Amino acid sequence: MNILAFDTTTNACSAAVLSEGKILAEKSIKIRIGHAEKLIPMIIEVIENANLTFKEISGIGVTRGPGSFAGVRIGLATARAVALASNKPLLGVVSLKVIAAGLKKDQVENKIIVPVMDARKGQCYVAIYKSNLNTILEPFAMDFGKTAKIIASTRKDTNIIVAGSGSNQLSIELEKYGVIAEVPLGDHLPRASVLARVTCEIVQREGWPKTVVSPLYLRDSGASPPSGIFLKNA
Amino acid sequence: MIVLGIESSCDETAAAVVNSQGKILANVLRSQITDHEFYGGVVPEIAARSHLDHLDKIISSAMKQADISFDELDGVAATAGPGLIGALMVGLMTGKAIAATNQKPLIALNHLEGHALSPRLVDQEVSFPYLLLLVSGGHCQLLIVQGVGKYKRLGTTIDDAPGEAFDKVSKLLGLGYPGGPAIEKAANRGNPRKYKLPRPLVGRDGCDFSFSGLKTAVFHLIQKIGDTELRLDKQHKYDIAASFQSAVSEVIRDRTESALREYRKLNLKQENLVVAGGVAANSQLRENLEDMAQKLKIRLSIPHPSLCTDNGAMIAWGGIERLKLGLIDGYEFAPRARWPLDPNAGRPPGMGLPGKLGMKA
Ligand SMILES: Nc1ncnc2c1ncn2[C@@H]1O[C@H](COP(=O)(O)OP(=O)(O)OP(=O)(O)O)[C@@H](O)[C@H]1O
Numbered sequence: 001m002n003i004l005a006f007d008t009t010t011n012a013c014s015a016a017v018l019s020e021g022k023i024l025a026e027k028s029i030k031i032r033i034g035h036a037e038k039l040i041p042m043i044i045e046v047i048e049n050a051n052l053t054f055k056e057i058s059g060i061g062v063t064r065g066p067g068s069f070a071g072v073r074i075g076l077a078t079a080r081a082v083a084l085a086s087n088k089p090l091l092g093v094v095s096l097k098v099i100a101a102g103l104k105k106d107q108v109e110n111k112i113i114v115p116v117m118d119a120r121k122g123q124c125y126v127a128i129y130k131s132n133l134n135t136i137l138e139p140f141a142m143d144f145g146k147t148a149k150i151i152a153s154t155r156k157d158t159n160i161i162v163a164g165s166g167s168n169q170l171s172i173e174l175e176k177y178g179v180i181a182e183v184p185l186g187d188h189l190p191r192a193s194v195l196a197r198v199t200c201e202i203v204q205r206e207g208w209p210k211t212v213v214s215p216l217y218l219r220d221s222g223a224s225p226p227s228g229i230f231l232k233n234a
Numbered sequence: 235m236i237v238l239g240i241e242s243s244c245d246e247t248a249a250a251v252v253n254s255q256g257k258i259l260a261n262v263l264r265s266q267i268t269d270h271e272f273y274g275g276v277v278p279e280i281a282a283r284s285h286l287d288h289l290d291k292i293i294s295s296a297m298k299q300a301d302i303s304f305d306e307l308d309g310v311a312a313t314a315g316p317g318l319i320g321a322l323m324v325g326l327m328t329g330k331a332i333a334a335t336n337q338k339p340l341i342a343l344n345h346l347e348g349h350a351l352s353p354r355l356v357d358q359e360v361s362f363p364y365l366l367l368l369v370s371g372g373h374c375q376l377l378i379v380q381g382v383g384k385y386k387r388l389g390t391t392i393d394d395a396p397g398e399a400f401d402k403v404s405k406l407l408g409l410g411y412p413g414g415p416a417i418e419k420a421a422n423r424g425n426p427r428k429y430k431l432p433r434p435l436v437g438r439d440g441c442d443f444s445f446s447g448l449k450t451a452v453f454h455l456i457q458k459i460g461d462t463e464l465r466l467d468k469q470h471k472y473d474i475a476a477s478f479q480s481a482v483s484e485v486i487r488d489r490t491e492s493a494l495r496e497y498r499k500l501n502l503k504q505e506n507l508v509v510a511g512g513v514a515a516n517s518q519l520r521e522n523l524e525d526m527a528q529k530l531k532i533r534l535s536i537p538h539p540s541l542c543t544d545n546g547a548m549i550a551w552g553g554i555e556r557l558k559l560g561l562i563d564g565y566e567f568a569p570r571a572r573w574p575l576d577p578n579a580g581r582p583p584g585m586g587l588p589g590k591l592g593m594k595a
Pocket of ligand 1: 243244316345370372396397400412418512514542544
């Protein structure tokens with residue numbers, strides 16, 4: 001099985017090819033903007049470096065969010081189009097799960113994993129996983145303070161590891177509730193090679209999904225109701 | 235030669251398959267009107283989300299209708315600007331991905347070039363250089379189209395675009411969104427001579443347009459009627475709509491005549507005036523321009539209304555025109571919110587700080 005995986009949900013852009021359990025090629029860069037320019041050449045490059053063609057790809061793994069709205073759409077629009085144009089299956093994975101899966105096995109043993117992204121406006125995108133990546137709490141968007149309160153009230157006696165762009169802020173909030181969380185060094189951005197492995201595991205367990213992969217924004221569009229002069233039937 | 239065209243610059247999600255003989259093999263479109271209706275205008279984030287939700291299905295049904303496979307395409311054209319950046323990104327990434335997957339050339343098309351070349355899709359006689367009147371929701375320009383990718387701007391609006399004016403006046407009258415078709419329908423039952431509205435810039439030198447004074451005049455008119463007669467009834471609305479519509483169409487005709495005088499200085503053997511953009515769907519404007527063309531003896535070409543408003547076929551056709559000339563783009567092409575057809579045209583006189591239009595046109 002050859003899996004093409006890519007991610008553009010955060011301040012990174014990466015693509016990878018996994019074949020029979022081995023990463024054959026990976027490309028990853030840190031960028032704040034410009035994913036729309038980089039992604040396709042990067043995908044072409046990893047497929048070439050893996051000595052494969054688009055036709056030989058068995059399926060695609062993509063992060064479906066949360067993350068920047070534009071980033072989520074760049075990845076998903078690309079993934080859904082590649083899937084359509086090559087008639088291949090597509091699996092969407094939660095970006096926070098990919099962050100969690102990027103931590104080393106011995107790092108997470110006997111702990112709960114809290115991947116957390118800074119979502120601005122004082123909020124974070126966060127989820128909670130067991131060390132085997134089973135979901136304890138599905139992804140949600142919430143104030144850092146409230147998030148810490150929820151974690152502290154339910155998980156006081158468990159060891160917690162927090163990773164991602166919101167990890168420092170969340171750990172400070174957790175301390176206010178007397179919870180000391182481990183914050184490993186590094187960026188802990190989602191990575192396509194990790195995504196490819198997660199995709200492979202899920203597909204081996206459950207097969208490729210038949211349904212459309214939809215984006216996970218965790219926030220509404222922020223549109224406000226109309227204002228100004230309206231002449232209804234005056 | 236067969237090209238798939240993808241359009242997602244604003245509030246229409248569209249895909250079409252067109253061949254080099256100008257045959258439209260499929261033309262599928264989903265309007266987002268209902269998604270934005272409540273807000274009284276297009277909300278960029280909602281537009282982007284909606285494009286992503288629907289585009290792949292729309293492309294898939296266009297391909298089925300055309301009864302061809304992705305392998306059989308000669309190229310993929312996608313709108314790359316100008317427009318809403320988040321919306322453009324969805325269509326452009328989709329186009330790039332389809333092209334890359336099948337090793338096909340990509341054409342990252344200027345949406346305005348799609349409008350500008352669309353008359354050649356239906357009327358093979360339209361030859362370069364022709365005079366183009368482009369009137370839409372975001373644009374209002376008179377250009378000489380010298381060839382593919384070669385445009386000389388003669389005039390533009392110094393404030394609003396006409397489609398925008400239709401939309402705003404419709405909102406003022408409570409007639410709904412989008413304004414163009416709503417005003418047109420109301421105007422059919424009204425008296426265009428009932429109210430005197432200004433004709434900005436008419437009779438002046440040059441080919442620039444202005445519509446904001448007209449919109450303000452309608453606003454004051456509505457207030458006045460409200461004050462003196464206490465209520466704005468249906469007939470008032472119809473008469474205002476009709477008076478407004480005829481003012482817009484007279485302004486556009488006058489400015490076009492002015493541009494025609496410029497164009498005729500080229501002394502061409504074959505002269506062509508073409509009209510494109512959503513507002514060209516307006517039947518009163520069409521009649522007015524047809525009358526002008528007859529009197530001034532100029533060959534006029536206006537595509538069917540369905541090809542005037544945003545659609546995928548004009549993008550596919552623009553792609554074919556470029557592909558024929560070997561003008562293709564790299565997969566790293568970045569979407570552009572702002573992308574003028576004539577990069578040498580400066581800001582029109584009187585144009586203030588960059589507003590909605592300054593950003594786009
Ligand atoms: N019958 C009509 N009469 C007048 N205006 C119309 C009519 N039909 C559509 N319009 C106007 O045309 C505009 C939509 O045009 P179009 O789809 O070409 O452009 P757009 O996407 O808004 O702008 P652009 O193409 O410049 O980016 C709207 O403002 C609409 O009100």
